[in-house]
Amino acid sequence: MDDARSQGAFEPVSPKQVPAVGVDPYFPTHGDARYRVHRYELVLDYRPGPNRLAGSARISAVAGTSGAGSAAGPGAAGEPLREFALDLAEFRVGRVLVDGKAVHYTHRAGKLRIRPAKPLPAGAAFTVEVHYSGNPRPVRSQWGGLGWEELTDGALVASQPVGAPSWYPCNDRPADKATYLISITTPSPYTVVVGGRLLTRTTHASSTTWVFEQAAPTSSYLVTVSIGHYQTVLLTEADPAAGRVPQTAYLPARLLPEFTYDFGRQTRMMPFFESMFGRYPFGEYAVVVADEELDVPVEAQGVATFGTNHVDGTRSSERLVAHELAHQWFGNSVSIADWRHIWLNEGFAKYAEWLWSEHVGGRTAAGHAAVAHTLLSGLSQDLRLADPGKKLMFDDRLYERGGLTMHALRRALGDAAFFQMIKDWAAIHRHGVVSTAEFTAHAGQYAAGGSLDGFFDAWLWEPGLPALPL
Numbered sequence: 001m002d003d004a005r006s007q008g009a010f011e012p013v014s015p016k017q018v019p020a021v022g023v024d025p026y027f028p029t030h031g032d033a034r035y036r037v038h039r040y041e042l043v044l045d046y047r048p049g050p051n052r053l054a055g056s057a058r059i060s061a062v063a064g065t066s067g068a069g070s071a072a073g074p075g076a077a078g079e080p081l082r083e084f085a086l087d088l089a090e091f092r093v094g095r096v097l098v099d100g101k102a103v104h105y106t107h108r109a110g111k112l113r114i115r116p117a118k119p120l121p122a123g124a125a126f127t128v129e130v131h132y133s134g135n136p137r138p139v140r141s142q143w144g145g146l147g148w149e150e151l152t153d154g155a156l157v158a159s160q161p162v163g164a165p166s167w168y169p170c171n172d173r174p175a176d177k178a179t180y181l182i183s184i185t186t187p188s189p190y191t192v193v194v195g196g197r198l199l200t201r202t203t204h205a206s207s208t209t210w211v212f213e214q215a216a217p218t219s220s221y222l223v224t225v226s227i228g229h230y231q232t233v234l235l236t237e238a239d240p241a242a243g244r245v246p247q248t249a250y251l252p253a254r255l256l257p258e259f260t261y262d263f264g265r266q267t268r269m270m271p272f273f274e275s276m277f278g279r280y281p282f283g284e285y286a287v288v289v290a291d292e293e294l295d296v297p298v299e300a301q302g303v304a305t306f307g308t309n310h311v312d313g314t315r316s317s318e319r320l321v322a323h324e325l326a327h328q329w330f331g332n333s334v335s336i337a338d339w340r341h342i343w344l345n346e347g348f349a350k351y352a353e354w355l356w357s358e359h360v361g362g363r364t365a366a367g368h369a370a371v372a373h374t375l376l377s378g379l380s381q382d383l384r385l386a387d388p389g390k391k392l393m394f395d396d397r398l399y400e401r402g403g404l405t406m407h408a409l410r411r412a413l414g415d416a417a418f419f420q421m422i423k424d425w426a427a428i429h430r431h432g433v434v435s436t437a438e439f440t441a442h443a444g445q446y447a448a449g450g451s452l453d454g455f456f457d458a459w460l461w462e463p464g465l466p467a468l469p470l
Contacts, residue, residue, distance in 0.1 A: 031173030064122030080119035154228030224300035326352030347402025
């Protein structure tokens with residue numbers, strides 16, 4: 001996600017406010033740290049006209065294991081799992097099975113609470129099946145609707161940060177990453193796009209079933225679906241020998257001339273970012289231009305979704321093209337343990353915009369940093385970057401200050417050490433989960449002149465804006 005969704009007062013989160021170990025302090029009612037999901041298998045049937053979704057979810061999980069990158073929750077120390085919860089919006093639930101057996105459950109206030117017939121021993125693998133149906137709609141939030149959104153003719157999913165339960169039952173924690181197999185049946189005139197590799201596309205009479213697999217561990221909010229009348233454009237073909245990543249675009253046919261220019265340099269961005277950040281972490285990359293205007297582009301694993309307003313034939317949104325591609329490394333492959341650490345996603349992506357601008361002869365990264373510093377100097381100094389509070393987690397200032405922090409760190413380390421640090425960060429934590437503390441410890445290993453503790457205290461933990469190193 002690129003730009004701000006809201007403004008608000010500084011609202012730091014005290015450790016005393018965290019309700020339980022492994023629970024996200026910004027969204028304490030989302031997710032369940034008492035188990036970990038390994039795989040989701042979703043079988044969906046969607047009818048765009050009545051906006052009707054019927055689905056079944058088969059979820060493979062392990063009891064007593066919290067998501068990677070966070071401390072263990074209840075049940076992780078040998079305590080049997082007597083009850084657990086999935087996040088699911090207001091659908092009609094037909095039946096729920098655990099290891100093939102019907103179980104007792106309740107479904108209210110976005111929580112599907114399940115009680116197995118027998119407690120599940122810590123470390124035991126188990127499966128949950130949920131059959132559900134209804135009219136999907138976005139989850140309400142302070143930023144507007146999140147998740148499944150019905151379009152004029154089709155649908156899209158934009159779940160960041162907590163919209164995933166709007167269309168499937170999940171353990172909605174960014175740290176609980178899993179693989180996905182997703183089958184979607186729609187009327188045949190529609191194209192379906194899901195992050196991952198398209199395995200099969202089968203047409204029967206008037207309906208077509210699309211089956212996608214996302215083999216890389218994925219956070220629940222980073223799973224997306226786009227359904228619409230799209231022309232498919234192959235931007236680059238796969239070339240394993242050359243290390244070339246296949247890139248595909250899906251867009252309304254009428255926008256092809258403008259799109260060809262606006263996204264014409266995306267295929268050059270990929271090798272440039274690989275030179276900066278290391279090997280692209282997934283098997284493919286797709287961009288969708290939904291046939292609607294969108295406030296901001298939407299990042300998802302292996303996919304970025306733009307609106308028609310981002311395609312104008314002047315490359316006015318090219319910085320966003322760079323931003324969303326950079327998220328594939330920072331945010332998607334290297335994911336945050338909880339939402340306090342969002343600056344790690346957005347700071348890297350913002351700085352990638354500046355690096356790309358410099359690479360193609362535009363304003364230099366130093367020039368962007370100077371402009372951002374001047375801008376932030378004139379705004380309220382009430383944002384703590386490493387823990388902004390829920391109200392400010394999508395504030396414009398977080399993006400700009402995140403990019404500034406990266407540039408200041410580059411000045412502190414020097415170019416050679418800084419870019420090696422970034423490559424190593426992306427490689428060490430590929431498909432993993434991280435926190436701010438892990439990043440500061442990692443970066444400190446590349447400082448030739450001593451500790452970076454004072455640097456990070458000033459840039460990450462103090463609300464006041466430090467001077468920009470020259």
